[in-house]
Amino acid sequence: MADASFDVVSKVDRQEVDNALNQAGKELSTRFDFRGTETGIEWAGEEAVTITSSTEERCKAAVEVFQEKLVRRDISMKAFEVGDPAPSGKVYKVTGTLVQGITSENAKKIAKTIRDGGPKGVQAQIQGDELRVKGKKRDDLQAVIALLRGEDFGIALQFVNYR
Numbered sequence: 001m002a003d004a005s006f007d008v009v010s011k012v013d014r015q016e017v018d019n020a021l022n023q024a025g026k027e028l029s030t031r032f033d034f035r036g037t038e039t040g041i042e043w044a045g046e047e048a049v050t051i052t053s054s055t056e057e058r059c060k061a062a063v064e065v066f067q068e069k070l071v072r073r074d075i076s077m078k079a080f081e082v083g084d085p086a087p088s089g090k091v092y093k094v095t096g097t098l099v100q101g102i103t104s105e106n107a108k109k110i111a112k113t114i115r116d117g118g119p120k121g122v123q124a125q126i127q128g129d130e131l132r133v134k135g136k137k138r139d140d141l142q143a144v145i146a147l148l149r150g151e152d153f154g155i156a157l158q159f160v161n162y163r
Contacts, residue, residue: 004138006162008110008124008131008148010102010155012079017098020069021049027065034058038091041066047098052091059085059092066096076156099155101129106153113151118144 021041028039039053039062051066053059063082070080082096102110110131111124122135122144135141145159 003134003136004141004163005132005134006141006145007127007160008102008133009158009160010079010129011100011158012075012098012156014098016073016075017049017070018043020066020073020075023069024062024066027069028062031065033061044095047100049096049098050093051085051096052088052093053085054091056085056092059094063094063096078154079156102131102155102157103129106155107131109153110148110157113147114144117147 021043025041028034028041034053037054037058039051039058041049041051041062044050049066051059051062053062063085067077067080067082071077079099080096081099083094085092085094087093104126107126107129111126114122114124114133119135119137119140121137122133122140125132125134133141133144135144141162148157148159
């Protein structure tokens with residue numbers, strides 16, 4: 001039997017984030033507590049979202065609305081880093097960034113976790129911003145997935161290309 005394998009990645013479905021952003025925008029434009037606060041949300045480049053409002057409180061509330069929409073679309077909060085609202089002219093502005101890819105530091109931590117706590121004969125290989133995990137038995141790979149789900153590396157992990 002050939003070796004079984006899967007990849008550990010940290011990716012966000014941009015279309016789902018876009019849908020969440022559009023839903024949040026609609027809610028912000030119709031909700032009574034946001035009326036007259038000039039609150040808005042928009043893309044600020046490929047990986048960032050900007051939220052603006054006339055008050056710091058409404059800005060924070062708008063961030064919560066967006067985060068709620070992300071969670072509903074199964075996007076982990078670990079994949080969205082957001083700063084604190086800061087005054088920008090007459091409005092408050094906050095930028096949130098989508099976090100994707102596994103840094104080499106995190107990849108080493110994950111590989112070490114697999115080496116130390118995973119079943120014997122399972123290997124993790126760092127490939128750019130993802131890891132390939134190989135083993136003889138599918139049960140061993142399932143054990144590795146369970147092990148990694150139990151750990152907190154500070155990033156959202158997905159397990160893909162399981163074969």
